Amino acid sequence: MPSLGTRRVNDRGHLEIGGCDTVELAERFGTPLYVFDEVLLRETCREFHAAFRKAGLRYQVAYAGKAFCTQAMCRLVEEEGLHLDVVSAGELHTALTAGFPPEKIHLHGNNKSRDELIYGLRAGIGGFVVDNFYELDLLAELAERQGKRPNILLRVTPGVEAHTHEYIQTGQQDTKFGFDLASGQAEAAVRRAQRARGVNLVGLHCHIGSQIFETEGFVLAVERMMEFYARAVNEWGASLRILNVGGGFGIRYVEEDRPLPVEAYIAAIADAVKGEALRRGVAVPEVWVEPGRRIAGPAGTTLYTVGARKEIPGVRRYIAVDGGMADNPRPIIYQARYEAVVANRAGEPVEELAAVAGKFCETGDMLIWDTPLARAVPGDILAVFGTGAYTYSMASNYNRAPRPAVVFVRDGRADVVVRRETLDDLIRLDQIPERMRKEQHPVS
Template structure:
């Protein structure tokens, strides 16, 4: 497993993260356990901010909270000076409960409900990223009821799609998100905003993909968006104040992944902006990294349980978690690397497949992991689980969701409590007709 941040092998031969021996973490907090390297999270946020500060661009960096949203994470984001991108009422509620400044929150999503829009308006968030015409009408109606003028960006599908190294340009991108650029939907949305006394259009948003390891796609997106900006200025007299280029910056999950440092992405974007816009028309540039901030900072610790060998076929090693705490291998065929945390200094000697304990054949975390001799009771550490693992955690098979701890400078702090069995049934209700009836005693 590739080590990130403060991860290292300590003098006991154990995996250590944030100055904490992972075997001690397991004894204290149990397994499965999400461990988040706080210093690495902060460093990633600062890398994006410092990269922009070295340019002549006006900018904002927002953390995409869908990657990992908790009260404690919101506090880290606030302390580091970033904005917060939310995509649901739950994420907004979490941010506000953490006392995150509403004026640094903006709201994404392709199907915002009236309740979500109302909560955002009432909280006074910075703006909404409007996704479709239905939403424009909803925003206008609810803001008018409140006597408000609502600031928005229009999400666009610019016809640039990134698949790691492969960039595809199409006239009309097929996506559930955003106003299509090729068909003229964006221009019609701009016209409606310009005619409204409620909708205050400030600019545009686009997102070209995820796990992007090169910069060409962002250059293409800037060029496409610059054309839109010029067209809207000429046709409607609209001056674009903000251009949000989304996220999608890749991380290293396994061998073969070669992500760039944040500064490389920012430098390429800054160069493309300078080429595409004159200094007078240059908008403020926003980015919204999520995975690239928390992904590599997360490690999941499991206890090894049963071991099953099929001679000449495969050796299965089962752990006490699985697709309930890491859905991505089953959902996306995502790949991960692992080590035995309690044998981190031992030489690998066998190839095994890491199985979860859920009742699904597809509940496999890693198909071929090269590890030291595995025994029941070992601690397996799976790296790069900071993004979309806790976020997608579920209760399939009535499995309680794991705890989350932040580690830094030799201390570990609980930020999400482990669910209990009582938590699992806390929302269940037995109808009166199904309640056990008391049988009268015989006289």
């Protein structure tokens, strides 16, 4: 079991996180259960600050809420001095009701609705990352009606394809996101934004993808973006001061993954920005980044209870758990891979190769294919690592499964930050038309 954060095997041979025995957590809160190592969350936030301070740049680190967004998480990242990147009215509402300062929030999205734009304007958020001409015109119109002039960044696609799964590449030319650089759309967007009275263009944004394990893609994106940035400033008179290079900093899911230290990514980005600014005769911009997975992912572990076993002689051994694609759709969406351990026997040697199957009615509902484990039997607790990002945030009620609880653990204390859904929660929004109603009989 790889060591990370406060994770360890305790004297009982159980997996422990944040000073809490995971077997006891499962007994107390039930399974499936998302467990977050609060110390590791905070340490990673601080790594970004430290890396930028060492690089000597003006900067902003905005946590990408889409990775994992709850009120408690919003409070944590505010306490750690981060800004917040949201992509919907729901994420914005979560942040605002948690007391997150609106001026430290910016709103993303390739198809923001009129209501979402109005919500952001009325809340007085720090800015908008504008994705297309429709949004640019609509936002300018809505802002002017309210007598406001919000700061905006234009999202530009620099034509850089990160080495990652095709579903999470975003910087290439053929994508739904942003203004294309190569075709001239980005230049047209800058000129239109300069003319618009309802917005204040302050910077450019790009994002080249997720789970990136090298710096070359970021450096190339910076070179292309800074060339465009300099043209906008020097030739078109744009008052730019910010370059946002997005997120995408990789994490370790399985042994083969080799993510770089945070400092390595930031140093490469900073050196490229400084070099390009000097080369092109512009002031060094303030550099923004938007880590989400890098902060939330490694800190999360999901606990399951093992149920059925199935052996197909000469083919495969399956163990089934009480969750699956409803609480973690990443494997079925883009073949995500994970590592796991039998939490109640975490110190025992590997005895078998097993495929971890979910309980949902899809053949593809497999959490892990052929992973080495201590022999897992019904009632064991299985801990799957690296599940902090894009699990809770993408969870569903498929097969009418209640969504799991979420707990933060630290110094031997476990706090529920999202309660487990109940069966009654599942029907809370259901309505039966009057013409279909019949006498209700109590369920015994």
